[in-house]
Amino acid sequence: MKIAIVGAGALGLYYGAVLQKGGHNVHFLLRRDYDAIMNNGLTVHSINGDFYLPSVAGHKTASTVGAVELVIVGLKTFANNSLNELIKPLLGAETTILTLQNGLGNEELLAELFGAERIIGGVAFLCSNRGEPGHVHHLAAGRIIIGEYQLCDKERLERIVSDFTAAGIDCRSTGDLKKTRWEKLVWNIPFNGLCALLQQPVERLLSAPQCRRLVRDLMIEVITAANMQGLSQAIPEKFADGMLEFSDGMGAYKPSMQIDRKEGRELEIQAIFRVPLEYGSRQMVAMPRTEMLAALLEQL
Amino acid sequence: MKIAIVGAGALGLYYGAVLQKGGHNVHFLLRRDYDAIMNNGLTVHSINGDFYLPSVAGHKTASTVGAVELVIVGLKTFANNSLNELIKPLLGAETTILTLQNGLGNEELLAELFGAERIIGGVAFLCSNRGEPGHVHHLAAGRIIIGEYQLCDKERLERIVSDFTAAGIDCRSTGDLKKTRWEKLVWNIPFNGLCALLQQPVERLLSAPQCRRLVRDLMIEVITAANMQGLSQAIPEKFADGMLEFSDGMGAYKPSMQIDRKEGRELEIQAIFRVPLEYGSRQMVAMPRTEMLAALLEQL
Numbered sequence: 001m002k003i004a005i006v007g008a009g010a011l012g013l014y015y016g017a018v019l020q021k022g023g024h025n026v027h028f029l030l031r032r033d034y035d036a037i038m039n040n041g042l043t044v045h046s047i048n049g050d051f052y053l054p055s056v057a058g059h060k061t062a063s064t065v066g067a068v069e070l071v072i073v074g075l076k077t078f079a080n081n082s083l084n085e086l087i088k089p090l091l092g093a094e095t096t097i098l099t100l101q102n103g104l105g106n107e108e109l110l111a112e113l114f115g116a117e118r119i120i121g122g123v124a125f126l127c128s129n130r131g132e133p134g135h136v137h138h139l140a141a142g143r144i145i146i147g148e149y150q151l152c153d154k155e156r157l158e159r160i161v162s163d164f165t166a167a168g169i170d171c172r173s174t175g176d177l178k179k180t181r182w183e184k185l186v187w188n189i190p191f192n193g194l195c196a197l198l199q200q201p202v203e204r205l206l207s208a209p210q211c212r213r214l215v216r217d218l219m220i221e222v223i224t225a226a227n228m229q230g231l232s233q234a235i236p237e238k239f240a241d242g243m244l245e246f247s248d249g250m251g252a253y254k255p256s257m258q259i260d261r262k263e264g265r266e267l268e269i270q271a272i273f274r275v276p277l278e279y280g281s282r283q284m285v286a287m288p289r290t291e292m293l294a295a296l297l298e299q300l
Numbered sequence: 301m302k303i304a305i306v307g308a309g310a311l312g313l314y315y316g317a318v319l320q321k322g323g324h325n326v327h328f329l330l331r332r333d334y335d336a337i338m339n340n341g342l343t344v345h346s347i348n349g350d351f352y353l354p355s356v357a358g359h360k361t362a363s364t365v366g367a368v369e370l371v372i373v374g375l376k377t378f379a380n381n382s383l384n385e386l387i388k389p390l391l392g393a394e395t396t397i398l399t400l401q402n403g404l405g406n407e408e409l410l411a412e413l414f415g416a417e418r419i420i421g422g423v424a425f426l427c428s429n430r431g432e433p434g435h436v437h438h439l440a441a442g443r444i445i446i447g448e449y450q451l452c453d454k455e456r457l458e459r460i461v462s463d464f465t466a467a468g469i470d471c472r473s474t475g476d477l478k479k480t481r482w483e484k485l486v487w488n489i490p491f492n493g494l495c496a497l498l499q500q501p502v503e504r505l506l507s508a509p510q511c512r513r514l515v516r517d518l519m520i521e522v523i524t525a526a527n528m529q530g531l532s533q534a535i536p537e538k539f540a541d542g543m544l545e546f547s548d549g550m551g552a553y554k555p556s557m558q559i560d561r562k563e564g565r566e567l568e569i570q571a572i573f574r575v576p577l578e579y580g581s582r583q584m585v586a587m588p589r590t591e592m593l594a595a596l597l598e599q600l
Binding site for chain 2: 204208217288289291292296300
């Protein structure tokens with residue numbers, strides 16, 4: 001399959017490299033890492049085994065890639081206003097667009113730009129960071145859950161799942177993308193927000209009882225708002241406890257927003273906080289802690 | 301009047317100096333500023349006019365002061381476990397103890413140690429900082445409101461008010477010290493907490509609409525909890541708006557907790573947050589934002 005990676009941060013580089021290793025024809029749109037990768041290839045340091053790709057199809061603009069079968073979007077959501085320019089040259093009649101970006105609102109925007117029938121959304125439970133140019137670190141987890149934005153083509157979805165699985169990615173499909181997105185927010189809202197605000201990794205938050213309680217209170221707010229969005233099935237409160245246990249295994253992991261702040265980048269407050277808060281507010285769900293965390297992050 | 305100042309930070313130095321200038325016999329318990337003040341006196345830089353006290357009765361321990369008529373306590377509340385040692389040597393049969401410390405719980409502790417009948421409490425609306433040793437800066441406001449802890453001796457209270465007023469302090473009495481303390485918390489909880497957390501002065505918080513709203517939401521939580529404590533009169537919601545306007549005049553003022561954090565001191569989380577939260581919780585008042593702010597400060 002000819003695949004383009006748009007937004008080659010840690011997530012895009014990692015999944016793109018695994019797919020290339022699995023035999024796909026992968027093209028990366030690169031900025032920071034272009035020179036390093038074109039000269040020296042791409043090195044993946046992974047808990048599943050390191051590997052090295054000596055030859056990578058890197059591009060500075062989408063126009064040299066041409067039409068592809070699958071576009072994987074890993075762009076930071078604060079750069080979403082470049083999506084049109086980045087993706088348009090990659091589209092053929094049958095191109096599918098899979099966004100693995102954070103938060104809410106990305107499928108909606110892509111559907112508006114390129115047509116709802118092309119769009120698949122997904123969430124990645126991946127702990128990864130970029131290293132020096134040409135290196136990416138896969139630290140923990142890695143599962144992707146993907147779903148049709150409009151339930152257009154279930155067969156296409158399962159074909160991607162099996163292609164990804166064959167390439168070595170832990171990939172599942174969901175029949176309720178909205179629920180899957182909100183379940184991811186149950187993690188993203190407390191951990192991206194608090195780790196970025198306090199500049200502390202996951203384990204620091206979880207080891208202090210009153211902060212662990214705050215994390216859980218935030219999770220419950222998100223679950224309560226999620227369950228008012230017409231999901232196929234309610235998310236139970238105990239999902240928060242499972243998520244806490246899952247996070248206990250992450251050690252000193254720094255979520256993307258913490259790294260974004262440390263490196264002076266913009267924060268993904270709109271997609272991870274403001275859009276979910278807007279959906280909560282439309283259903284009259286009080287989310288005082290989530291709202292407070294958003295306001296504090298905006299104030300930084 | 302023979303007066304001892306216990307806890308000669310910005311507040312203790314400022315009020316002590318004004319009282320000495322007004323003719324009182326003031327003794328200061330000093331640590332950081334002892335050498336500077338004994339050698340070079342105490343300089344007050346005040347919006348009401350600078351003045352200089354060439355000769356100040358400084359002490360390193362309370363035992364050299366002897367019994368006084370009035371003890372003014374300005375100690376940081378996290379040092380409250382030294383109150384017994386610091387105050388005991390200052391007590392005669394008729395000594396009154398006035399605590400101007402932050403938060404809740406100070407009168408209770410002093411009453412337990414030295415007898416409720418001695419205790420007067422007060423809140424100071426004073427913007428002041430210590431400068432280099434021997435210098436104190438009075439930046440804005442300055443009013444003290446004092447009240448009997450147990451309504452023991454209203455005449456004594458009014459005598460202190462008139463002594464302070466004659467010395468040039470803007471001093472009023474209150475018949476409901478509890479209400480006055482909670483009213484002060486309506487300021488202290490949002491501003492001490494948020495300025496310390498974000499390391500931003502008052503005007504930065506107030507100029508961002510979503511942060512200004514958060515400040516107000518915190519104020520309303522405090523007012524709601526206050527009004528369940530059996531006050532003589534309810535604090536109206538519009539008190540929050542008045543407090544916001546009052547704070548608009550403070551400019552780049554840094555509250556004490558922000559300075560404590562910057563200078564690596566402990567924070568007064570117990571007195572300003574945890575005791576009020578405990579009183580709120582006893583009356584079943586939900587204070588999610590206040591609770592969250594306390595947890596975040598404890599996490600720093």
